[in-house]
Amino acid sequence: MAVCARLCGVGPSRGCRRRQQRRGPAETAAADSEPDTDPEEERIEAGAAAVAGAPGGRGAGPQPPPRCSLLELPPELLVEIFASLPGTDLPSLARVCTKFRRILHTDTIWRRRCREVLHRYRHILGLWQPDIGPYGGLLNVVVDGLFIIGWMYLPPHDPHVDDPMRFKPLFRVHLMERKSATVECMYGHRGPHNGHIQIVKKDEFSTKCNQTDHHRMSGGRQEEFRTWLREEWGRTLEDIFHEHMQELILMKFIYTSQYDNCLTYRRIYLPPSHPDDLIRPGLFKGTYGSHGLEIVMLSFHGKRARGTKITGDPNIPAGQQTVEIDLRHRIQLPDVESLRNFSELSRLVLDVRERLRQEQQQESGLEDGGAGGRQSPREPQQGPAQPGAELPAEKVGEAGGAEAAGAQPGQGQPFVLPVGVSSRNEDYPRTCRMCFYGTGLIAGHGFTSPERTPGVFILFDEDRFGFIWLELKSFSLYSRVQATFRNAEAPSPQAFEEMLKNIQSLTS
Template identity: 45%
Template structure:
């Protein structure tokens, strides 16, 4: 019995000696301790750490570089930052271009893309509701594109943008901001104040006079003239989020534009809110909202729904010839609300809302028998998603409550 019990113990001893021999192999025959079952991140080879760090958000990498000297050196490898620039900001420039200008992807990320990440997206100027600003990564720069009312805009065409300002890395490897309009002069980056939902830029006007008073009444309010007798404007922009989409929406929400009065145009946002849909103007001449009652679908006198546009088209053709779709999907009762400049109280008028297809809708102003056609904006925008549903509703409220 004792001999039987001794055999397992002897076998276990031989197994321990075999493991010990393999552990000290390659170490000059010096016995090494048993390997630990827990491996530290620092023990991984540099090639594997590069792959791991490249998967992390760029905002976490600076703190990771403070962990140890090994991590600090690895995070200077540019392939990590190249992947962060590509995945987070869509930068597709080649490494050869960066070498030509003497910069690295780490410098582009840490000195340009990350500090100015909160101004990327779609914005509405506080001083002029007839314009929209779109800020996007443009190669190795960040460019602000301004959209203004266009006389030749078609409801099926894209919005037209012109460059307003550009932020680039200079030879000193610091980001500088340049205005691309003759009315304003160059301004340094510290004249830009950035918050998550708005940002402000202070510009120096080129055509200032030396005999101006310290304060001037500008077109959109009072502007400051400092002791150097230069005239400054502080322009503030509020963020514009695109509406989230829900499975039960009639069509995909988003931006639509139209022409009215023959040439002037407006850009509005279609969004769905349960039993209601709303079209809110975000670029135009006055505050305007259209509320569609989705539970009040319009029917003909014989009880049939509108299946075509024949009857409504006669109303439209009496006004003017327009290039509108000839068939409609459905019609609803709606209420138009707008406030004219100089008037405090809004006007409310009943309308017929007409949904043509995925990219077109319109409405008939019943009292004036006037027809408005909207087409989907064909531009593609980045960084325009609302962080939450509540943030989107607050943005809509700010647009609606803007001062005249």
């Protein structure tokens, strides 16, 4: 109700709860000691009562029929009357008398007022992914006082995955009275300017800037490019002159052209959580070689976990499933000295892949053969966790890497990257809880020749995990996004699954 009061301009009034909450102890005590009515209020009430109930007057002629005062109307009717008035009139009305002030605190009035003020823009509240070529993005649209603001969230500068997210406003809607509002574009360095929002359908909307000259800098394109490098990458032009310059120029061109024209957003949801999940699902920041840091959504689907790219790059675009973890196939890492040998890790992973291939062939044969028709695949035998051994999904969270490696419970298993495996971040954890077989998606520039290759998923703790890309001999470190996103929960598990299919189909 306090937010609604701010939206409707009632915040400064004497009866506003938001103002009462901001009072100090002395102010609160003084306010509480004030009488509920003042002389002017008593005069109004007395006059109203006299008009409504006086049977006669000073004149000798016939008296007019008694008139009904607003004060005598039932509270339910007064609620309906007050709810239809402009919000700017409500503060004055609250000062008329105690009864009016009490009625104006009715939640029914504020719910209706909120619906009027938010108008059709209430549909854009939530979490969104902008359609910016292969790069995607993360936008959270929230109500903030008299504004609806669209905040674009950006990962930290490479390779600091544990740093907090960066964010900046892209647009805002200034809420007005009588279902009206003004839209302002916030992109660029020259302040708010005229913009437009079109709601395409329930889960899709678009924005357009009407004054793109506000996006330009006085120093021209070169100054814009240098500023963009500092803000988006935290590096200067000279630092990265020899490192993917063509890609950066293309990225900047796509960003600028999109913000100068119409930009479309599609709704996304945070993944639902289940009691038997390995860790809490959510958004993570991850290193992707020279592409910098990207945002990945980790979600759990029975005996598998998936990492879906919310932001992408020219090789693997946003929306694609970058990693998939098979939670049935736990990998027991060797001791640290043996782990330094990349060939030893490669042998363990390829053994699991071969075992999976054989199981798939076996299951396929059982389904196709037999006089009795289709048969159920053979259930895997359970036993101690061995390289490639299956682990029931319900037991995944109970057994840690420390127990599998013979270490004391709670200590974790020592971990080190094998020699020859490249990593953007050398400050990775040196202990892990458990490891699983997984596959990672790789492709050429422009998402050409995509294929899934084997790798290792390493769970470090509740907020960090890693993935070793065997074919690329590369390591990606992921850290949980700690920001709180509003209006981002999926209405149902089915809605979340449908959302994943939709964002992946856009780039397939």
